[in-house]
Amino acid sequence: xxxxxxxxxxxxxxxxxxxxxxxxxxxxxxxxxxxxxxxxxxxxxxxxxxxxxxxxxxxxxxxxxxxxxxxxxxxxxxxxxxxxxxxxxxxxxxxxxxxxxxxxxxxxxxxxxxxxxxxxxxxxxxxxxxxxxxxxxxxxxxxxxxxxxxxxxxxxxxxxxxxxxxxxxxxxxxxxxxxxxxxxxxxxxxxxxxxxxxxxxxxxxxxxxxxxxxxxxxxxxxxxxxxxxxxxxxxxxxxxxxxxxxxxxxxxxxxxxxxxxxxxxxxxxxxxxxxxxxxxxxxxxxxxxxxxxxxxxxxxxxxxxxxxxxxxxxxxxxxxxxxxxxxxxxxxxxxxxxxxxxxxxxxxxxxxxxxxxxxxxxxxxxxxxxxxxxxxxxxxxxxxxxx
Amino acid sequence: xxxxxxxxxxxxxxxxxxxxxxxxxxxxxxxxxxxxxxxxxxxxxxxxxxxxxxxxxxxxxxxxxxxxxxxxxxxxxxxxxxxxxxxxxxxxxxxxxxxxxxxxxxxxxxxxxxxxxxxxxxxxxxxxxxxxxxxxxxxxxxxxxxxxxxxxxxxxxxxxxxxxxxxxxxxxxxxxxxxxxxxxxxxxxxxxxxxxxxxxxxxxxxxxxxxxxxxxxxxxxxxxxxxxxxxxxxxxxxxxxxxxxxxxxxxxxxxxxxxxxxxxxxxxxxxxxxxxxxxxxxxxxxxxxxxxxxxxxxxxxxxxxxxxxxxxxxxxxxxxxxxxxxxxxxxxxxxxxxxxxxxxxxxxxxxxxxxxxxxxxxxxxxxxxxxxxxxxxxxxxxxxxxxxxxxxxxxxxxxxxxxxxxxxxxxxxxxxxxxxxxxxxxxxxxxxxxxxxxxxxxxxxxxxxx
Numbered sequence: 146x147x148x149x150x151x152x153x154x155x156x157x158x159x160x161x162x163x164x165x166x167x168x169x170x171x172x173x174x175x176x177x178x179x180x181x182x183x184x185x186x187x188x189x190x191x192x193x194x195x196x197x198x199x200x201x202x203x204x205x206x207x208x209x210x211x212x213x214x215x216x217x218x219x220x221x222x223x224x225x226x227x228x229x230x231x232x233x234x235x236x237x238x239x240x241x242x243x244x245x246x247x248x249x250x251x252x253x254x255x256x257x258x259x260x261x262x263x264x265x266x267x268x269x270x271x272x273x274x275x276x277x278x279x280x281x282x283x284x285x286x287x288x289x290x291x292x293x294x295x296x297x298x299x300x301x302x303x304x305x306x307x308x309x310x311x312x313x314x315x316x317x318x319x320x321x322x323x324x325x326x327x328x329x330x331x332x333x334x335x336x337x338x339x340x341x342x343x344x345x346x347x348x349x350x351x352x353x354x355x356x357x358x359x360x361x362x363x364x365x366x367x368x369x370x371x372x373x374x375x376x377x378x379x380x381x382x383x384x385x386x387x388x389x390x391x392x393x394x395x396x397x398x399x400x401x402x403x404x405x406x407x408x409x410x411x412x413x414x415x416x417x418x419x420x421x422x423x424x425x426x427x428x429x430x431x432x433x434x435x436x437x438x439x440x441x442x443x444x445x446x447x448x449x450x451x452x453x454x455x456x457x458x459x460x461x462x463x464x465x466x467x468x469x470x471x472x473x474x475x476x477x478x479x480x481x482x483x484x485x486x487x488x489x490x491x492x493x494x495x496x497x498x499x500x501x502x503x504x505x506x507x508x509x510x511x512x513x514x515x516x517x518x519x520x521x522x523x524x525x526x527x528x529x530x531x532x
Numbered sequence: 533x534x535x536x537x538x539x540x541x542x543x544x545x546x547x548x549x550x551x552x553x554x555x556x557x558x559x560x561x562x563x564x565x566x567x568x569x570x571x572x573x574x575x576x577x578x579x580x581x582x583x584x585x586x587x588x589x590x591x592x593x594x595x596x597x598x599x600x601x602x603x604x605x606x607x608x609x610x611x612x613x614x615x616x617x618x619x620x621x622x623x624x625x626x627x628x629x630x631x632x633x634x635x636x637x638x639x640x641x642x643x644x645x646x647x648x649x650x651x652x653x654x655x656x657x658x659x660x661x662x663x664x665x666x667x668x669x670x671x672x673x674x675x676x677x678x679x680x681x682x683x684x685x686x687x688x689x690x691x692x693x694x695x696x697x698x699x700x701x702x703x704x705x706x707x708x709x710x711x712x713x714x715x716x717x718x719x720x721x722x723x724x725x726x727x728x729x730x731x732x733x734x735x736x737x738x739x740x741x742x743x744x745x746x747x748x749x750x751x752x753x754x755x756x757x758x759x760x761x762x763x764x765x766x767x768x769x770x771x772x773x774x775x776x777x778x779x780x781x782x783x784x785x786x787x788x789x790x791x792x793x794x795x796x797x798x799x800x801x802x803x804x805x806x807x808x809x810x811x812x813x814x815x816x817x818x819x820x821x822x823x824x825x826x827x828x829x830x831x832x833x834x835x836x837x838x839x840x841x842x843x844x845x846x847x848x849x850x851x852x853x854x855x856x857x858x859x860x861x862x863x864x865x866x867x868x869x870x871x872x873x874x875x876x877x878x879x880x881x882x883x884x885x886x887x888x889x890x891x892x893x894x895x896x897x898x899x900x901x902x903x904x905x906x907x908x909x910x911x912x913x914x915x916x917x918x919x920x921x922x923x924x925x926x927x928x929x930x931x932x933x934x935x936x937x938x939x940x941x942x943x944x945x946x947x948x949x950x951x952x953x954x955x956x957x958x959x960x961x962x963x964x965x966x967x968x969x970x971x972x973x974x975x976x977x978x979x980x981x982x
Contacts, residue, residue, distance in 0.1 A: 181871030197904025316908030
């Protein structure tokens with residue numbers, strides 16, 4: 146029996162009145178995953194673009210793959226570094242070690258998030274939305290590698306339930322769910338999830354770590370105004386530094402950005418304006434220059450921490466970003482500006498990108514409101530001029 | 533000198549099955565129909581019953597809310613069926629034609645030397661009035677109003693669209709005469725929109741009108757796009773629009789006193805064996821038009837009008853009142869295994885997420901499948917890329933869904949009709965019925981304003 150006829154055979158069980166009607170959304174999600182539905186148009190546009198949200202989300206995931214693979218290797222590399230064994234570990238040893246560390250986080254994120262999505266869809270009687278396919282990949286990439294799995298699970302659950310489902314699901318949310326998961330973890334477990342130990346696998350335990358080895362991220366180093374101890378710009382650009390799993394390699398992120406921009410799925414205006422905002426704030430600090438952190442060349446901000454990752458994958462979320470074209474420029478610019486501002490001024494938390502994007506998520510509707518208002522005013526003015 | 537307007541937002545959908553430049557005179561169709569659904573918001577009242585004899589130009593129904601607007605039979609013959617749908621909704625008045633056509637004769641006199649009121653009166657009586665549509669709302673023009681301008685798009689940029697120079701071939705004089713009549717109806721100008729890419733001698737030779745050239749992808753040929761560039765509609769303003777073939781029909785009325793609605797339509801699409809032009813009479817059944825000319829090995833969709841905003845009809849259905857093309861495309865009623873994950877060399881998409889971007893000039897066979905399930909608005913910036921209006925489409929759509937009349941008005945509902953949103957609907961990865969939403973909004977506005 147072919148797969149299709151098997152599905153057709155069991156389908157009635159999941160439809161209204163069937164034995165497993167409670168699992169209709171779940172069934173539908175799996176069916177439409179395997180087969181694009183045969184539903185045809187009846188009115189309006191008789192033809193439809195081949196693209197759907199599944200396709201779009203898959204492209205974003207493909208764009209995340211370079212960062213993910215690099216992140217896996219870097220987890221192994223940083224671990225070897227902490228043991229003082231960089232020269233003896235092979236490439237595959239590092240990658241394999243990292244993969245074993247990262248995969249459980251990915252699995253936990255997807256299982257928890259998708260589980261909640263399926264339940265929420267069933268409760269509403271909707272089809273399961275594909276939005277979490279991307280969030281579920283973003284969450285592991287912005288986690289410190291030593292984050293306990295239960296924390297990942299709790300954070301993900303919080304983000305999906307309170308960040309998304311209570312607002313009505315994908316498309317209705319105000320905050321970027323992945324960032325919300327990260328913010329929840331940061332604020333709920335501050336003692337366990339910050340400091341210099343969580344960024345490198347095994348450092349918390351401390352077994353076999355080289356004496357005096359510091360797992361501090363470049364951001365933490367800069368924060369302490371020890372800028373001469375920063376890794377080279379080349380190392381930071383390539384990503385040979387401690388940090389959240391997917392955020393370290395600016396190069397891998399730029400490959401993802403290229404994919405998103407080329408396919409027309411990621412918004413280049415937001416990406417560009419985030420970098421512009423960061424550069425402007427960096428240059429302003431250069432002028433003020435009252436401490437070594439302020440004197441850092443502006444582009445250091447792009448290659449340290451999660452700035453690039455946030456600019457490419459987080460700020461561009463089409464749901465939580467500004468939705469008007471002019472609004473996107475303003476929104477992106479402010480995201481970059483605030484990120485650098487928070488980094489340099491906020492003593493409690495070195496990474497400003499997460500807070501900056503969440504803050505601007507809040508303001509995006511306001512920015513849009515003003516842009517739309519100006520459109521309305523233009524229309525009214527046009528009417529008066531004519532009369 | 534004419535103005536050139538560049539339309540930078542839009543999309544040309546490359547489909548297989550454009551019409552060859554061959555014009556065939558179609559035989560008399562087995563039947564002709566007048567379909568109230570072709571006229572938005574119309575509540576029709578019948579004037580005929582089954583068995584009545586009619587001539588070309590005999591009124592068969594009128595508008596319940598404006599008795600002067602009558603709808604005429606396109607041919608002479610016998611009313612053979614009055615088809616109704618749910619709740620006795622009038623669907624079709626079907627007329628079986630006589631072999632020898634007879635025409636009502638209207639004493640139009642010299643349309644150019646009488647007053648505006650008299651011209652309106654003649655157009656109403658002869659059944660020509662429904663040719664003229666108005667914006668806002670995209671409904672039949674209200675004869676008691678005077679528009680600030682009349683806009684005629686002289687090319688169609690939608691996929692598989694016919695070439696209007698071919699549609700009007702041999703009808704040039706009637707077209708010019710029709711334009712002269714229309715000039716009497718407005719205090720403003722009559723605007724012709726032509727394609728900047730090639731010259732259209734028929735239209736460019738027209739005198740006493742403003743000719744504007746439009747350059748760019750679809751919807752550059754939509755009259756709504758052209759209005760928005762030349763003279764966007766403000767609250768309280770009215771513009772009229774009319775199709776060039778209907779202008780020629782008005783010209784024929786002026787010349788002969790007959791309601792003569794012959795037109796040329798293009799039969800197009802991947803499932804038409806020999807896509808070409810046919811000379812038909814408005815409202816013709818397609819039953820014997822394409823006999824044997826359609827691929828028969830799979831199920832197909834017949835669309836009267838463009839594939840982006842036309843109407844689904846049956847294989848024995850009738851060509852719509854305002855339509856200049858008949859498209860036949862495959863139905864998409866099959867499951868596709870991992871369709872969303874395939875490389876997609878053969879899939880047309882506005883996004884470059886399928887490998888079809890490797891072949892930028894290839895023509896595609898598009899079917900009627902949704903290619904995905906309906907979702908909430910997610911990709912908020914895709915719509916604006918194919919929507920060349922100074923309007924925020926998602927905001928307007930959300931205002932309509934919220935039935936917020938005030939917001940709809942502020943956000944520009946007067947400037948648009950559903951076809952302006954057709955491309956938004958096409959590219960929408962969330963598969964939302966955008967044109968239906970826009971029509972709902974327009975109907976709400978009509979109700980609110982009256």
